[in-house]
Amino acid sequence: MKAxxxxxxxxxxxxxxxxxxxxxIHPADVRGRFTRWRRIAALLLIGVYILLPWxxxxxxxxxxxxxxxxxxxxxxxxxxxxxxxxxxxxxSGMAFLLFYITAFLGRxxxxxxxxxxxxxxxxxxxxxxxxxxxxxxxxxxxxxPMTPPKLxxxxxxxxIFLILATIIAHIFLSFFISIPQLWEWIRTSPVEHxxxxxxxIITTLLLYGNFAWFREQLCIVICPYGRxxxxxxxxxxxxxxxxxxRGNPPGSVKNxxxxxxxxxxxxxxxxxxxxxxxxxxxxxxxxCALCIDACDEVMEKMNYPKGLIRYTTENELEGKTxxxxxxRTFGYGAVLIxxxxxxxxxxxxxxxxxxxxxxxRGALFSFNGEGRVENSYxxxxxxxxxxxxxxxxxxxxxxxxxxxxxxxxxxxxxxNLSLPTVVDVPPEALVDTNNDIRxxxxxxxxxxxxxxTESRFVGPRPR
Amino acid sequence: MSDPKNNxxxxxxxxVYDGIQEYxxxxxxxxxxxxxxxxxxxxxxxxxxxxxxxMESDTTRIxxxxxxxxxxxxxxxxxxxxxxxxxxxxxxxxVAAGEAIFKEKCVACxxxxxxxxxxxxxVNLVDDEWKWGNQPISVYSVVTNGSPxxxxxxxxxxxxxGPQKVSQxxxxxxxxxxxxxxxxxxxxxxxxxxxxxxxAK
Numbered sequence: 001m002k003a004x005x006x007x008x009x010x011x012x013x014x015x016x017x018x019x020x021x022x023x024x025i026h027p028a029d030v031r032g033r034f035t036r037w038r039r040i041a042a043l044l045l046i047g048v049y050i051l052l053p054w055x056x057x058x059x060x061x062x063x064x065x066x067x068x069x070x071x072x073x074x075x076x077x078x079x080x081x082x083x084x085x086x087x088x089x090x091x092s093g094m095a096f097l098l099f100y101i102t103a104f105l106g107r108x109x110x111x112x113x114x115x116x117x118x119x120x121x122x123x124x125x126x127x128x129x130x131x132x133x134x135x136x137x138x139x140x141x142x143x144x145p146m147t148p149p150k151l152x153x154x155x156x157x158x159x160i161f162l163i164l165a166t167i168i169a170h171i172f173l174s175f176f177i178s179i180p181q182l183w184e185w186i187r188t189s190p191v192e193h194x195x196x197x198x199x200x201i202i203t204t205l206l207l208y209g210n211f212a213w214f215r216e217q218l219c220i221v222i223c224p225y226g227r228x229x230x231x232x233x234x235x236x237x238x239x240x241x242x243x244x245x246r247g248n249p250p251g252s253v254k255n256x257x258x259x260x261x262x263x264x265x266x267x268x269x270x271x272x273x274x275x276x277x278x279x280x281x282x283x284x285x286x287x288c289a290l291c292i293d294a295c296d297e298v299m300e301k302m303n304y305p306k307g308l309i310r311y312t313t314e315n316e317l318e319g320k321t322x323x324x325x326x327x328r329t330f331g332y333g334a335v336l337i338x339x340x341x342x343x344x345x346x347x348x349x350x351x352x353x354x355x356x357x358x359x360x361r362g363a364l365f366s367f368n369g370e371g372r373v374e375n376s377y378x379x380x381x382x383x384x385x386x387x388x389x390x391x392x393x394x395x396x397x398x399x400x401x402x403x404x405x406x407x408x409x410x411x412x413x414x415x416n417l418s419l420p421t422v423v424d425v426p427p428e429a430l431v432d433t434n435n436d437i438r439x440x441x442x443x444x445x446x447x448x449x450x451x452x453t454e455s456r457f458v459g460p461r462p463r
Numbered sequence: 464m465s466d467p468k469n470n471x472x473x474x475x476x477x478x479v480y481d482g483i484q485e486y487x488x489x490x491x492x493x494x495x496x497x498x499x500x501x502x503x504x505x506x507x508x509x510x511x512x513x514x515x516x517x518m519e520s521d522t523t524r525i526x527x528x529x530x531x532x533x534x535x536x537x538x539x540x541x542x543x544x545x546x547x548x549x550x551x552x553x554x555x556x557x558v559a560a561g562e563a564i565f566k567e568k569c570v571a572c573x574x575x576x577x578x579x580x581x582x583x584x585x586v587n588l589v590d591d592e593w594k595w596g597n598q599p600i601s602v603y604s605v606v607t608n609g610s611p612x613x614x615x616x617x618x619x620x621x622x623x624x625g626p627q628k629v630s631q632x633x634x635x636x637x638x639x640x641x642x643x644x645x646x647x648x649x650x651x652x653x654x655x656x657x658x659x660x661x662x663a664k
Contacts, residue, residue, distance in 0.1 A: 011486050012488050016488070020490060022491070022493070221494065358539050361538070361627070
């Protein structure tokens with residue numbers, strides 16, 4: 001029992017029928033300033049998504065999450081797996097940035113910048129429109145029996161969708177695998193890298209299913225941001241809204257009782273989530289502003305002022321003034337600044353190297369030719385920065401203590417170097433059989449990185 | 464404007480919380496199918512991980528990883544004592560390495576089952592009698608420095624194997640015993656100790 005058209009209401013979700021089956025939305029074409037600006041924004045964003053792994057910053061791609069080597073390159077900063085705790089501040093910062101923007105601008109993210117909307121509205125729906133025609137033609141095609149022309153259109157559409165899904169999956173993978181490696185994998189047999197191949201297959205199928213069929217269900221049922229947005233907005237938040245004071249009651253132009261809304265239902269026809277914006281702000285609304293363009297077009301034809309549906313706040317619709325500064329924006333702003341400061345502080349003060357000293361097992365100590373007591377160690381220095389570092393090694397804790405082996409060592413980027421090190425001390429300098437000593441490593445020539453670690457020196461009982 | 468109420472008050476469920484009521488709308492079918500899929504998957508998952516154990520469980524993988532960490536820690540230990548030798552004998556990596564060394568170097572005299580026996584020069588390593596002491600450190604001392612019986616006893620192995628491999632092979636021998644059992648065993652001579660430190664390679 002699939003209805004051909006439906007009246008949106010506040011009690012049910014338009015895209016889900018009473019028996020649980022899906023009601024497919026075919027949004028009508030719309031033209032206008034927001035549609036144009038949104039398309040420009042989407043093309044810019046797609047460009048950014050594609051180019052980020054290609055632009056080199058400090059010798060690495062601008063964004064390269066190298067999971068294989070557990071090194072994460074972000075705009076010139078290289079983080080290792082040990083820096084994972086930074087993610088807490090980064091992710092909380094991103095969350096509060098979203099809260100902050102939502103408090104002012106509502107779901108502007110969903111309508112303008114979310115990859116789901118960007119790819120669905122500006123890539124996949126455009127192709128569907130090109131192959132299957134406008135909204136009435138698409139509805140007719142849906143209802144028509146399977147004939148060779150329909151089969152051709154469907155195979156063509158889904159074929160292109162699959163190719164696009166594969167391309168997007170590769171763009172996605174290029175954030176995690178270097179471009180030369182990805183190119184190598186593309187040209188060689190899948191058997192040699194079956195895990196990556198499997199990942200691409202799964203990602204492609206998920207993307208294809210999402211953009212070809214699942215679509216607005218993701219925003220309405222799955223997306224958590226959509227679920228808690230109603231807790232983030234208030235009467236001063238800018239939303240896509242219908243001016244009920246001016247428009248109600250909707251009715252024909254000839255009716256002297258009717259408001260400015262002529263009940264043409266253009267706003268309902270263009271909505272990609274199938275709601276009637278005139279029922280007020282609803283959880284399905286992704287703030288895409290298509291209904292604004294649709295309504296403005298009608299208002300222009302009617303010689304009415306534009307903006308019956310517009311970006312506005314609940315308070316303005318009630319005739320009050322909206323405040324930008326309010327406890328909510330201060331609160332979100334304060335936490336946001338706190339999190340951003342934490343990220344900047346931790347990244348700025350991060351020491352991009354690590355030193356460990358292991359006393360060699362087996363031998364406790366020995367005497368060398370000069371009659372001094374010798375202990376041997378393995379010094380491990382890990383360089384987590386993106387450039388090679390030269391360290392000078394020193395030791396402290398007992399009088400006249402010397403390092404007999406190399407004290408200057410160069411560690412290449414990402415290397416964890418093991419350096420066999422021998423330390424000696426005159427027997428009379430020993431305080432105990434077991435002495436606490438400290439190893440120091442300083443980066444050369446600038447001494448920007450200073451490392452130190454504890455160890456012990458074992459010798460004969462002092463006389 | 465469309466009718467904000469869809470005449471489905473009969474779908475209204477009876478409970479009220481803070482004045483909020485809910486409609487008894489059907490779940491989307493795709494949602495139900497993911498739910499049924501999850502139910503089926505949980506059965507397959509339970510069967511393959513917990514019942515048939517076709518798949519390696521996380522517990523096994525963590526235990527293996529922890530054993531490797533423990534092995535690295537034991538390998539880095541500077542001092543050899545009864546306690547650390549017992550710890551090594553309970554580490555699969557150490558014991559496996561020790562077994563490989565044993566099969567290469569020790570079987571000639573101690574036999575593949577560690578029982579020595581007629582025609583073999585070594586002593587039985589799995590009975591309840593020890594020649595030079597019923598303590599791990601005694602066994603370690605004999606392997607490192609050789610038997611105190613310089614005429615017919617075992618040679619010193621430390622120069623050939625190095626301290627690391629010596630502790631591995633001792634860990635393998637000890638893996639055939641428990642602490643209690645070894646403490647209760649008899650010793651033919653007073654237990655010896657590692658009097659002089661092993662010489663570094």
